[in-house]
Amino acid sequence: MNKTLLAVLTALALTACGQQQAAAPAEQPAPAAQEVAPVEQAAAPAAEQQPAAEVDHVKARQDAFKQVGEAMKTIGDVVKGDVAYDAEQFKAVVAQMQDAGAEAFQHFGEDTQGGNAKADIWTNMAKFEEGRDKMAAAVAALNEAAQTNDLNAIKPKMGDLGGSCKSCHDAFKEKTN
Template sequence: MKLLASLTLAAVVSTLSVPAMAQFQKPEDAVKYRKAALTVMAAHFGRLGAMASDKAPFDAKVAAENAAIVETMSKLPWAGFVAGSEKGETRAKPEIWTDGAKFKKASEDMMASVAQLNAAAKTGNLDNLKKAFGESAKTCKACHDAFRKE
């Protein structure tokens, strides 16, 4: 059953449009990598959030730069959810490996919304950014609620 779950996730991950497949020596390396990718993404997403919520002045160039980084980063973490990396210093829930199809859908929703966020940021219009940021934030939250421990 565990093997089946692993194989299923491997199949799921291999169909994600990640730019580079994982090659981690140890599961801990995969955990460290995916957390790092999410940390970088969160930092740049947060800067967009500050502008989207009027807590920071809107700067179209800075918004576009941050959104481009967010989109690049959005494709990376998934390769780090390899079999055997559900243990250790991670808040990943077991459902990532036992319900791979749902996890894949959540990751795809996030990547799609972030691609739209990047497109919105490129328009240089704050209202577009606000709307797209809100949609993206929903996909972050949905995945965290389902697949991340408190």
């Protein structure tokens, strides 16, 4: 290191010392504001947990199906272009549908007849479960497509999904309107 440079560095160091208090820079920049998800798409609350003995299976599955229905509506609105496609939000909604669907099908055990579920479910459980598996496969395919962050990969998955709802409802759900 040559003398001139040393002198300059020393001078700088002294200056810095003398000015330390006045010139103390703000330590850390304020954290960037987190991106806030629009409120209307906030996650639906998880189905309430109840003690096992008191589970109202009809209500529990209806509540879960309501969430499936809401997720379906959001997904449909995005695919139609009525709501802007946000890849992360879309993935979250698909995941919600997956969870709510799994939850709903937990509540078709023995002696849980009622609601708008046709009694045929319990005499034809194999076919009902086939329908359940079709929906699960369609949601899984949609979920996989959602990971591409490409709406054009997502769109072709909608037919199977919608079809899985309809074919089961036609066979096993009372019409309610």
